[in-house]
Amino acid sequence: SQQGEEDPQALSIQEGENATMNCSYKTSINNLQWYRQNSGRGLVHLILIRSNEREKHSGRLRVTLDTSKKSSSLLITASRAADTASYFCATDAGGGSNYKLTFGKGTLLTVNP
């Protein structure tokens, strides 16, 4: 079963605009991770946010986590055509589950030049 569910399923924006993707999950987590996948390639890790953290930044990426609402958001600022990809959230329940990740179905982001 899918733990994380991304919203929206697809997002199309113009270069320079901000893109926001949301992720909701159902059970307790140890951390939540965001990944990016370019067409035909493997997943690349973007940001990991621990359950006791509320916000994390990396370059043009900002991730928030609200454990009370079981939700997270990924914000990409000043988007570029090269940001076009699928973005996935994944939840990690920790050592008790052997650090298995449960992925959502992803958001397909298209950034138009």
Next chain:
Amino acid sequence: DAGITQSPRHKVTETGTPVTLRCHQTENHRYMYWYRQDPGHGLRLIHYSYGVKDTDKGEVSDGYSVSRSKTEDFLLTLESATSSQTSVYFCAIRTGGNQPQHFGDGTRLSIL
């Protein structure tokens, strides 16, 4: 680069034939995972390993088996491939506590 190599990268085979996919890591990490990715489903865990000869089932393990006889190699076997197993298969490793997984480039498997 987390040093993960998947082989083969592409394979076309017929229904009923056995297929083995290989995942090789160069960094001696304990945890390794096999996923399949299908349109509309995201990534789903097939099997995983938490050490040599220590493996367990994931969400979609039916029709698949795995083996890990040494730290660096994790093999995924389809004993008798079916068309429903046509997919892209990804291997991943986990590098440590509160660390992300690192993925290989995938194997595109088509079963006719």
